[in-house]
Amino acid sequence: MDVHPAREAARRLIERPAFQWFVIAVILLNAAILGLGTYERWMSEYGTLINVVGWCTLAVFVVEIALRIFAEGWRFWRGGWNVFDFVVVAIAFVPSGSASGVLRVLRVLRVLRLLSTVRSMRTVVAALVTTIPGMSSIALLLLILLYVSAVVATQLFGTTDPEHFGTLGQSLLSLFQVTTGDDWANVVRAATEEHTWAWAFFLAFVVLSTYIVLNLFIAVAVEALDREVEEDNAELAEEVEQAVDDSTATILAAIADLKQQVAALEARLEVPD
Structure with a gap:
């Protein structure tokens, strides 16, 4: 079966070592941001910057997941690690509120993406x-x-x-x-x-x-x-x-x-x- 050129290009992109190292670097950056978010002094002085960097790292994760879904199609959901990555990223979009406080805390699980990367x-x-x-x-x-x-x-x-x-x-x-x-x-x-x-x-x-x-x-x-x-x-x-x-x-x-x-x-x- 012929593969669509765009999907083939996306597959080659996500399989490049440089792209994978970039994702690892973003995961480490996100881990540092999550840690800084636990310090009140840092949040009071650099809270806006920390939040902006945090949302930027999340955007990178979303783009990466989207590329992988586009490149692999339905086969993406057959991999346990792929589903794990998707759930970890999706947790970040849980709306704020007391009822969802526990799920929002689980956003720290994005650090665990190192296990799959x-x-x-x-x-x-x-x-x-x-x-x-x-x-x-x-x-x-x-x-x-x-x-x-x-x-x-x-x-x-x-x-x-x-x-x-x-x-x-x-x-x-x-x-x-x-x-x-x-x-x-x-x-x-x-x-x-x-x-x-x-x-x-x-x-x-x-x-x-x-x-x-x-x-x-x-x-x-x-x-x-x-x-x-x-x-x-x-x-x-x-x-x-x-x-x-x-x-x-x-x-x-x-x-x-x-x-x-x-x-x-x-x-x-x-x-x-």
Whole structure:
């Protein structure tokens, strides 16, 4: 199917590295403007300028989205990142008012357009999404470990240290704090001072929860990232190969057209072979 010349020109424009870097620069500028908008002193002195620059960056986003919709047509809505970009930009046009205050605050999400614009960030996000099934199983394993350990800790140390292990809820919170390493020494001090064998319980819990279960999260994430990088490299190689094929086809078509013109010119001049 033939592509309209205007759409082809728009597609080539948005795929140019210079255009993509320009969009990234505008996103960073918009992020700075959103940050400056939280300072009353800056807004009182330069509020008009900040608002003007903010609307200018929004205009760039609208033009860019419009170009992408025009270039890709209905295929634009098949890409998850495209829909994300459209929604993030559309939020800026939510009318002012108390009922829409939350949506207006969400305009800061325009900064997240870096995730869809920078290829490496898209790869990381895609890798995190693919890890959800594996991480769900590991999270369930960690939850079971926390629950069983909390029940045991409540029965063993509830009387000794009711502040941390008096109830099942307090034990769950305390053991989760131990898992994260946040001031864990003060959490276990009362129990270990009263019971000399308590260190064995907490040591076993830390080894199982932190050094085994949490490292499983890291292993799953690294494996998914490696797999996503390989797929991204394969996709990039296909894009380069397609671009080379398109360029070759264009050159061959130009050569064939040139041959026809030369043949026509020879026939007109009646030049013998």
